Amino acid sequence: MDQLRQQFHRDGYIILQNVLPLDEVQVLQREADCLVNFLFSEGVDIMRDHGGIIEPTKCGYIDPPLSQLTFTSHRSFCALRNMVTEAPDTVIPILFGRLSVLAANFLPLSDPNYPLRLFNEQYIVKSPKSEEESKFDWHQDSQYMDSWSQNEFPIISCWTALDDVNQSNGTLLIEPFPRPLDSLTGTPLDLPEGLGRPGALLRYQQSMASAYTPAYTIDMESSIRNAAKAPTFSVPSSSPSTTGPSTLGGFSNTINLNDPESWTSESRPPVLVEIPMGSTVFLSGFVRHCSLGNKSSRFRRAYMPQFSAGEVMKSTGQYVSMAVSCNEHAH
Numbered sequence: 001m002d003q004l005r006q007q008f009h010r011d012g013y014i015i016l017q018n019v020l021p022l023d024e025v026q027v028l029q030r031e032a033d034c035l036v037n038f039l040f041s042e043g044v045d046i047m048r049d050h051g052g053i054i055e056p057t058k059c060g061y062i063d064p065p066l067s068q069l070t071f072t073s074h075r076s077f078c079a080l081r082n083m084v085t086e087a088p089d090t091v092i093p094i095l096f097g098r099l100s101v102l103a104a105n106f107l108p109l110s111d112p113n114y115p116l117r118l119f120n121e122q123y124i125v126k127s128p129k130s131e132e133e134s135k136f137d138w139h140q141d142s143q144y145m146d147s148w149s150q151n152e153f154p155i156i157s158c159w160t161a162l163d164d165v166n167q168s169n170g171t172l173l174i175e176p177f178p179r180p181l182d183s184l185t186g187t188p189l190d191l192p193e194g195l196g197r198p199g200a201l202l203r204y205q206q207s208m209a210s211a212y213t214p215a216y217t218i219d220m221e222s223s224i225r226n227a228a229k230a231p232t233f234s235v236p237s238s239s240p241s242t243t244g245p246s247t248l249g250g251f252s253n254t255i256n257l258n259d260p261e262s263w264t265s266e267s268r269p270p271v272l273v274e275i276p277m278g279s280t281v282f283l284s285g286f287v288r289h290c291s292l293g294n295k296s297s298r299f300r301r302a303y304m305p306q307f308s309a310g311e312v313m314k315s316t317g318q319y320v321s322m323a324v325s326c327n328e329h330a331h
């Protein structure tokens with residue numbers, strides 16, 4: 001797992017194949033279909049009105065929660081969430097089982113003040129033949145938080161394919177973090193130490209994000225032509241660890257974020273994600289990505305919970321979205 005964590009930090013994302021078994025994929029597929037059908041029956045155009053984004057507890061399928069507690073307490077959230085599912089405790093074990101356990105490996109959770117939280121949850125559905133309207137332009141998921149929150153709380157998005165995804169049905173295109181190089185010698189630099197701490201991780205990820213070329217210079221079509229094939233990994237057979245720093249190694253020098261003159265960077269080609277259903281792309285809040293339109297004649301479904309290290313608040317003290325404890329005993 002250390003090697004996967006190192007790869008995630010270096011690239012800003014990692015793809016794990018076959019994270020969910022078929023029966024769990026089918027649970028999520030049925031729920032996505034149920035919510036799409038409900039919205040359709042209500043006269044909602046999911047692409048035009050929702051941009052293809054459907055939040056299970058907030059899309060109108062169930063009444064709004066009576067208490068704010070549902071967005072912080074594990075028990076209250078599960079009770080609300082089970083009102084959406086076809087049968088109780090079918091989605092909860094997926095969300096707070098495999099997906100949160102894997103996500104925890106890529107977040108800095110050594111500080112008890114920054115506990116693992118469910119930050120957001122959504123299905124992203126692209127209607128058939130919606131090539132133009134179902135595209136998402138280049139962005140970073142942290143852009144949807146205000147700048148104060150971006151500087152406080154690391155987040156990770158767990159984009160899980162519920163259909164086999166490819167270039168024609170609307171998959172992701174990811175631009176990995178630029179490669180940091182020694183200014184004098186041009187040799188690649190290693191990750192900084194201490195990425196198990198929220199402040200250090202955010203500082204590193206923001207430095208990598210600021211080294212990207214401006215987004216407006218990147219044309220989606222030429223990016224597809226230049227795209228490399230994404231390296232994928234199978235889910236490790238041993239239990240994923242939720243603690244411990246990365247084992248850093250490979251290059252002789254580490255990047256010195258305190259001395260911007262000491263390093264430069266080299267941009268890397270975008271990566272086209274072609275993966276089977278049940279596979280997950282874990283994305284840092286700062287990695288740049290876009291999503292292609294769906295040219296195919298079938299729906300393209302993805303499920304994307306997001307987790308955070310800490311309860312993501314605005315500077316005003318309000319929650320940005322949710323901050324649900326990932327287990328019943330956490331407070």
Ligand SMILES: [Fe+2]
Nearest residue numbers: 139140141289
């Ligand atoms: Fe995104």
